[in-house]
Amino acid sequence: KWLVSFMKMRNNVTEFILLGLTQDPEKQKIVFFIFLVFYTATVLGNLLIVVTIKTSSTLGSPMYFFLSYLSIADSCFSTTTAPKLILDNLSHKNTISFDECMTQIFAFHFFGCMEILVLVLMAYDRYVAICKPLHYSVIMNRRVCGILILLAWVGSFLHSIAQIILIFNVPFCGPNVIDNFFCDVQPLLRLGCMDTHVLNLLVVSNSGVICSVGFVLLMISYTIILYSLKNHSAEGKWKALSTCSSHIIVVIIFFGPCIFIYTRPQTSFPLDKLVSVFYTIITPFLNPLIYTLRNAEVKNSMKKLWNKNVPSHHK
Numbered sequence: 393k394w395l396v397s398f399m400k401m402r403n404n405v406t407e408f409i410l411l412g413l414t415q416d417p418e419k420q421k422i423v424f425f426i427f428l429v430f431y432t433a434t435v436l437g438n439l440l441i442v443v444t445i446k447t448s449s450t451l452g453s454p455m456y457f458f459l460s461y462l463s464i465a466d467s468c469f470s471t472t473t474a475p476k477l478i479l480d481n482l483s484h485k486n487t488i489s490f491d492e493c494m495t496q497i498f499a500f501h502f503f504g505c506m507e508i509l510v511l512v513l514m515a516y517d518r519y520v521a522i523c524k525p526l527h528y529s530v531i532m533n534r535r536v537c538g539i540l541i542l543l544a545w546v547g548s549f550l551h552s553i554a555q556i557i558l559i560f561n562v563p564f565c566g567p568n569v570i571d572n573f574f575c576d577v578q579p580l581l582r583l584g585c586m587d588t589h590v591l592n593l594l595v596v597s598n599s600g601v602i603c604s605v606g607f608v609l610l611m612i613s614y615t616i617i618l619y620s621l622k623n624h625s626a627e628g629k630w631k632a633l634s635t636c637s638s639h640i641i642v643v644i645i646f647f648g649p650c651i652f653i654y655t656r657p658q659t660s661f662p663l664d665k666l667v668s669v670f671y672t673i674i675t676p677f678l679n680p681l682i683y684t685l686r687n688a689e690v691k692n693s694m695k696k697l698w699n700k701n702v703p704s705h706h707k
Contacts, residue, residue, distance in 0.1 A: 437680030
């Protein structure tokens with residue numbers, strides 16, 4: 393609170409105007425409907441995965457432990473932007489207060505970083521399972537998995553705090569129009585009444601490096617995994633390929649847009665909004681589909697959960 397109060401003393405801006413995806417009232421109705429469907433499906437899909445994993449006795453491995461946290465991160469990550477976008481297109485109110493903007497930036501980067509770190513942990517889990525199967529239960533025991541998730545939470549918190557500190561160094565003295573549908577660090581830097589070139593480099597070295605290093609680590613780990621499959625049986629190869637291919641699809645559709653946004657200089661392109669929609673709303677929606685449609689164990693557990701909770705005359 394004292395940081396926000398200090399920031400308010402340094403500028404005259406109390407709220408920002410979000411231009412959103414469109415200013416056309418008719419198109420806003422379409423945007424409202426489309427993203428309401430996407431957001432509802434995202435939350436319900438990820439919630440179903442979490443409930444299935446927590447209630448199933450067959451999904452107790454570390455892979456599904458990490459998958460449940462990925463689903464939580466997906467739901468929260470989408471919630472940081474989608475509800476505001478949906479309500480703005482319904483009410484035609486496109487303003488956001490300074491405090492709400494700072495909260496959105498913190499939550500957006502916290503859960504975004506959490507998703508990246510969980511994906512890295514899932515890749516590490518698959519590496520140990522496939523490349524060191526005899527030591528898997530020792531290396532990836534429940535205590536180790538809990539510590540890794542805790543470190544992911546702490547790392548995400550530190551990343552988000554760093555983003556907020558960067559913004560608190562920028563005075564806002566007039567311009568308050570953000571050409572996007574949510575608050576983020578780079579659009580706000582363009583509104584600052586100072587030279588923000590150095591701060592933008594810090595953003596690239598923070599968010600950009602996290603995205604790029606995470607992507608490189610994931611690609612290296614999956615390359616090693618795929619290379620090691622040559623020593624496995626045909627059935628083992630197919631099972632490992634099925635699991636890893638799901639992860640690789642998620643990595644590509646999430647990291648591609650992130651790298652595009654956060655690893656370049658302080659410039660904006662007309663494509664930015666579309667790219668932002670893809671990794672903030674579309675990707676969290678696709679993750680449940682990818683992990684359930686391509687995973688027989690999850691699908692079977694969901695069927696058991698359905699059969700257990702739905703009376704036979706309702707089926």
